[in-house]
Amino acid sequence: MAQDRFEDLVETFEFLDDWEDRYRHVIELGKAFPPLDDALKVDATKVDGCASQVWIHPRIDGQGADATFDFAGESDAMIVRGLIAILHELYGGLRVGEVTKVDARAELARLGLNDHLSSQRSNGLRAMVERIQATATAATG
Template sequence: MANAAFEELVEDFEFLDDWEDRYRHVIDQGKAMEALEEALRVPATKVDGCASQVWLHAQVEDGKLHFDGASDAMIVSGLIAVLRILYNGLTPAEVLAVDARAEMGRLGLNDHLSAQRSNGLRAMIERVRETAAAT
C-alpha cells in the first residue's frame, strides 16, 4: 500500500490525458528535487544496471528510510523522484512490503518505459530494498 504522498501523485497522473503529459510530469518531478551533493556521487552510491549514470544515497534515520539521488538523464531523475515519493518516510519493513512494480503500474510507467529504463528502474528499486533489508 502506498503512502499519502504517492496517492496524491497517482491522482495527479489520473488528470493527465496522455503518456507525453505523464512523461513531462515525471521529468518535472526530477527537476524539482534538490541536487545530490557531489561528494555522494561515488562508486558506493552508483547503481549498476542503469543505462544512464545513477546514484542513490539511502539511509535510515529515526527508523525511517530516506534517500536522495541523481542521474544524468532527465527521465531517470524523474523516476528517482517518483521512488522518493513512494518510499521516503517508510520504515524498512514498510519499504519491503511495497509492491513497487504494481505501484508504478498505477502511474502507467510499466507500459511506457523502454526495456533499458525498465531495467534501470528495477535496479533502483532493488537498491532501495537492499538498504531497507540491511537495517
C-alpha cells in the same frame, strides 16, 4: 500500502490523459528533485544496471525495523531523475521494515509507466528498486 504523497501522484497521473503529458510531468518532477551533493556520487552509491548514471544515497534514522528510511538521488538523465523522485514519493519516510513490503511494480503500474518506458529504463528502474529494498533489508538487522 502507498503513502499519501504517492497517492497524490497517482491522482495527478490519472488526470493527465496522454503519455506525453505524463512524460513531461516525470521530467518536471526530476527538475524539482533536490540535487545530490557531488561528494556522494561515488561507486558505493552508484546503481548498476541503469543505462544512465544513477546514484542513490540512503539515509536511515534509527535502528532496526522501526528506523525511518529516506534517500537522496540523482541521475544524469532528466527522465531518470524524475523516476528517482517518484521512488522517493513511494519510499521516503517509511519504516525500513515497511520498505520491503511495498510492491513497487504494482504501485508504479498505477502511474501507467510500465507500457511507456524503454526496456533499458525499466531495467534501470528495477535496479533502483532493488537497491532501495536491499538497503532497507540490511538496515532491519
